[in-house]
Amino acid sequence: MELNIISLIGEATAYDKKQMLEIKRPKSWLKSVSAFANGEGGTLIFGISDDDRIVGLADAESDAERISEEIKSKLDPTPTVNLECKEVDGKKLILLQIYPGQETPYYYIGDKQRLAFVRVGNESVTADRIQLKSLVLKGSGRTYDSLPSSYRFEDMAFSKLKSVHYQRLQRSFEDNEFISWGIIDENGILTNAGALLADESPIRQSRIFCTRWNGLDMTNGLGEAIDDVELEGCVIGQLQDAVSFIRNHSHKKWWKGNDHREELPDYPERAVTEAMANAIIHRDYMQMGSEIHIDMYDNRLEIYSPGGMMDGRFIQQLNPLTVPSKRRNPLLADFFSRLGLMERRGSGMKKIINTYKYYEHLTGYRAPEFTSNASEFHVTLWNLNFENGNIKEITSNDATFIQKFVKDNGEVVVKEFVKEPSGFAKEFVKASRQIYKLISQNPQISATQMAENMALSTRQVQKYLKRLRELGKIARVGGRKIGEWKIIDEEYEGFFDRI
Numbered sequence: 001m002e003l004n005i006i007s008l009i010g011e012a013t014a015y016d017k018k019q020m021l022e023i024k025r026p027k028s029w030l031k032s033v034s035a036f037a038n039g040e041g042g043t044l045i046f047g048i049s050d051d052d053r054i055v056g057l058a059d060a061e062s063d064a065e066r067i068s069e070e071i072k073s074k075l076d077p078t079p080t081v082n083l084e085c086k087e088v089d090g091k092k093l094i095l096l097q098i099y100p101g102q103e104t105p106y107y108y109i110g111d112k113q114r115l116a117f118v119r120v121g122n123e124s125v126t127a128d129r130i131q132l133k134s135l136v137l138k139g140s141g142r143t144y145d146s147l148p149s150s151y152r153f154e155d156m157a158f159s160k161l162k163s164v165h166y167q168r169l170q171r172s173f174e175d176n177e178f179i180s181w182g183i184i185d186e187n188g189i190l191t192n193a194g195a196l197l198a199d200e201s202p203i204r205q206s207r208i209f210c211t212r213w214n215g216l217d218m219t220n221g222l223g224e225a226i227d228d229v230e231l232e233g234c235v236i237g238q239l240q241d242a243v244s245f246i247r248n249h250s251h252k253k254w255w256k257g258n259d260h261r262e263e264l265p266d267y268p269e270r271a272v273t274e275a276m277a278n279a280i281i282h283r284d285y286m287q288m289g290s291e292i293h294i295d296m297y298d299n300r301l302e303i304y305s306p307g308g309m310m311d312g313r314f315i316q317q318l319n320p321l322t323v324p325s326k327r328r329n330p331l332l333a334d335f336f337s338r339l340g341l342m343e344r345r346g347s348g349m350k351k352i353i354n355t356y357k358y359y360e361h362l363t364g365y366r367a368p369e370f371t372s373n374a375s376e377f378h379v380t381l382w383n384l385n386f387e388n389g390n391i392k393e394i395t396s397n398d399a400t401f402i403q404k405f406v407k408d409n410g411e412v413v414v415k416e417f418v419k420e421p422s423g424f425a426k427e428f429v430k431a432s433r434q435i436y437k438l439i440s441q442n443p444q445i446s447a448t449q450m451a452e453n454m455a456l457s458t459r460q461v462q463k464y465l466k467r468l469r470e471l472g473k474i475a476r477v478g479g480r481k482i483g484e485w486k487i488i489d490e491e492y493e494g495f496f497d498r499i
Contacts, residue, residue, distance in 0.1 A: 014036075014040070014041065014042040014043060015042060015043050015044075015045070016029075016032040016036075016042065016043075016044045016045070016122075016124070017044070017045050017046075017048040017049075017050075017052075018044065018045070018046045018047075018048070019046075019047070019048065019049045019050065019055055020046065020047075020057065021046055021057070021063040021066060021067065021094075023066065026070045026074060026110065027108060027110055027111065029044060029046075030070060030071070030074055030075065030108050030110070031108055031115075031117045031124045032044050032098075032117070032124045033071060033075060033079065033081070033096070033098050033106075033108075034075060034079075034106050034107065034108045034115075034116060034117040034124070035117040035118050035119040035124035035125075035312075036079075036098035036100075036119065036124075037075075037079035037080075037098050037099070037100070037101040037104070037106040038101060038104050038105055038106050038116060038117065038118050038119075038127070038135055039100065039118060039119045039311050039312055040100050040119075040311040041097075041098055041099050041100040042097075042098055042119070043095060043096065043097050043098070044095075044096040044098065045093055045094070045095055045096070046060075046063060046067075046093060046094040046096070047060070047091065047092065047093035047094060048093070054088055054089060054091055054093070055091065056088075056090075056091025056092050056093060057091075057092050057093065057094060060085050060092035060093070060094055061085065063094055064083055064085060064094055067083060067094065067096060068083060074108060074109050074110045075106055075107065075108060075109070076106070076107050076109055076114075077101075077103050077106060079098055079099065079101050079106050080098075080099040080101070081096060081097060081098050081099065082095075082096075082097040082099075083095070083096055083097075084097075101139075102139070103139050104116075104135040104136070104138045104139040105127065105132060105135035105136060105139060115127075116131075116132055116135060118131050118135075118312055119311070119312035119313075120308075120312045120373075120374045121312070121313070121314050121317070121373075121374075125374075130284065130286050130287055130375075131374075133286055134284075134286065143328070143329060143330055143331070144192055144284075144285050144286055144328070144329060145182070145191065145192050145193035145196070145285070145329040145330070145331040145332050146182060146185075146191055146192070146193065146330075146331055147191065147192050148185055148187075148189040148190070148191060148192075149189070149190050149191060149192045149194065149195045149203075151190050151195050151198075151202050152190065153178070153183075153184050153188065153189070153190040153194065156190065156194070156195070156198035156199070156200070157198065157199045157200070158173075158183070158197060158198060158199060158234075159199055160199050160233075160234040160236055160237045161173065161197050161199075161234065161236060164236055164339060164341075165339065167441070168339045168340055169338075169339070178194070181331075181334075181335060182194070182331040182334075182335070183197060191331070192285065193329070193331040193332055193335070196234075196235045196285070196332065197234055197235060197236065197335070198233075198234060199233060199234050199237075200233055201232065201233050201234055201235065203285065204232075205285060205287065205288055205289060205290060205291060205306075206232070206235060206238070206285065206291075207230055207231060207232045207238075207291045207292075208230075208231040208232075208238050208241075208242055208280075208291060208292045208293075208294065209228070209229075209230055209231075209291055209292070209293045209294070210228060210229045210230075210231065210242060210245045210246075210293075210294040210296075211225050211227070211228040211293075211294065211295050211296065212225070212226045212227045212228070212245075212249040212296045213225055213226065213295060213296065213297050214226050214298075215297065215298060216297050216298055216299055217297070218295060218297075226249075227249065229241075229245060231245075235280050235332070236336075236339075236341065238280065239273075239276055239277060239280055239341060242276045242294060243269070243272055243273055243276060245294065246267065246272050246276075246294065246296065246301065247269065247272075249296050250265060250266040250267055251265075251266050251385060252264060252265050252266070252385075252429070253385055254429075263429055264359075264384060264385060265384065265385075266383045266384060266385050266386075267301055267381050267383065267384070268355045268356060268358070268359070268384075270351065270355045271351070271352045271355040271356055271368065271381060272301070272381065273342075274342065274348045274349075274351045274352050274355075275303050275348070275352055275368075275379045275381065276294075276303065277336060277341055277342035277348065278305075278342065278348040278349070278379075279292050279303050279305040279377075279379070280292065280332070280336075281327075281328075281329055281332050281333050281336055281342060282305065282307065282327070282328050282329070282333075282377070283305040283306050283307050283328070283329075283377075284306050284307025284328060284375075285306075285329070287306040287307065287375065290306040291306070292304065292305050292306070298383065298386060299382065299383050299386040299387070300380055300381065300382050300383055300386075301380070301381040301382075301383070302378065302379070302380050302381075303378070303379040303380075303381075304376060304377075304378055305376070305377045305378075305379075306375065306376065306377075307328060307375065307376070307377060308372045308373055308374045308375055308376060308377055309323075309326065309372055309377070310326040310328055311326060312374065314371075314372050314373065315370045315371060315372045315377070316370065316371045316372065320349040320350070320353065320370050321349070321350050321353060323349065325347075349370060352368050352379075352381075353367060353368055356368050356381075356382075359384050362384060364386075364387055365382075365384070366382040367382075368380065368381050368382070369382075428464065428467065431454065431456070431461075431464045432464065432468060432473070434450075434453070434454050435450060435454075435461075435464060435465070435468065435474070436487055438450050438453055438454075439474065439485040439486075439487055440487065443484035443485050443486065444483075444484045444485075445485065447461045447462050447465060450465075472488065473487070473488065474486065474487055474488060475488055
């Protein structure tokens with residue numbers, strides 16, 4: 001068999017089928033041609049039944065001519081296609097391959113209608129107002145964040161942007177970079193990206209609503225919300241504040257070793273940061289009155305972002321580890337990447353999954369979940385400390401421990417977690433965070449300089465450094481005088497550097 005029909009059928013979004021050419025109802029298949037041209041392209045196969053049986057066409061050559069004529073007369077502009085006749089098991093099929101168009105939107109014209117179609121899941125549907133705007137922008141080679149805004153550059157301040165730029169790149173943000181970074185266009189007009197990066201961003205739909213709910217579900221009673229906050233302003237500041245909100249409403253347990261206790265967070269901070277950065281960068285800012293929502297429950301964290309996947313596919317039908325990057329707001333994406341605030345090349349979901357994978361040995365472990373539809377994207381991060389196979393509580397001097405059965409190198413062993421961590425454990429974790437941050441800013445920093453920044457004695461800082469080295473969290477490369485520190489803790493490497 002020359003043609004792998006089965007593989008095409010498996011591509012639900014990039015493939016559509018028709019049992020025959022419906023001559024009197026050309027819209028039934030031309031809408032798929034419009035949708036594929038307006039999206040990422042696709043293949044339409046004639047001669048396959050609804051139950052995926054190969055039935056063939058009675059007069060494939062004549063049907064091919066009719067298909068070509070209908071496309072030229074009823075689609076505007078005419079998309080680029082490739083038409084082939086194939087024979088499979090003695091039955092003739094027509095393969096109509098539609099390439100992604102550069103002159104979107106591609107309209108179907110017929111029945112006194114002029115409609116553009118888009119692909120949503122495995123269906124071709126009429127583009128709504130927002131989708132049509134996106135297609136017009138795509139056809140003009142523009143994106144929302146590159147468009148000129150209605151706000152004046154001289155009326156805005158960018159102190160947050162400048163301070164993070166200096167912290168990350170160790171140099172001042174120069175005035176000429178406002179153009180090279182896309183904050184103002186070549187005519188000196190503030191772009192939407194610039195408006196989103198301004199200290200007091202005037203774009204209202206860029207806000208983030210954060211709520212910590214009491215329990216496992218959202219209720220209508222105001223008393224059920226433990227805390228809620230509305231974040232606005234510069235999107236970089238919103239990222240910082242959103243991560244802080246999640247951190248402040250999270251807990252940590254400590255893994256009890258022979259002479260130390262290792263931290264077990266509710267939510268891995270790297271995963272949280274990546275999820276929030278992706279929500280800000282990839283959301284659809286043309287959806288007015290629709291903001292990012294963070295909902296924290298006892299057992300999970302849910303992040304809702306306006307705007308589905310750009311190609312109309314549903315993430316739950318795909319492998320998130322292999323999904324290619326489609327940047328809805330490329331200026332913002334480049335900006336965040338340059339500052340190290342998010343992973344490059346669309347690897348955010350992969351980073352989230354791999355960060356959680358570090359804890360998959362825990363009883364009750366649940367991997368992050370991603371779902372989307374035509375207008376929404378949802379990320380669910382599960383609380384690692386919620387009902388992870390608790391066996392019993394035991395008490396030891398100054399702390400209460402919870403025993404848990406976990407797998408270690410294939411063997412089932414008992415580990416202990418601190419339910420109420422001791423003062424020393426808290427101090428060590430706090431100091432570790434400060435040390436990570438200082439090393440990220442200056443790898444050559446000395447213990448004495450750390451002590452000055454942390455308001456601790458040099459002796460105490462040296463103890464913390466020794467413990468971190470023994471745990472394999474940091475390493476000293478080179479000599480004491482000319483060497484530098486390196487963070488090798490996979491969970492925290494670069495987190496404070498990014499935020």
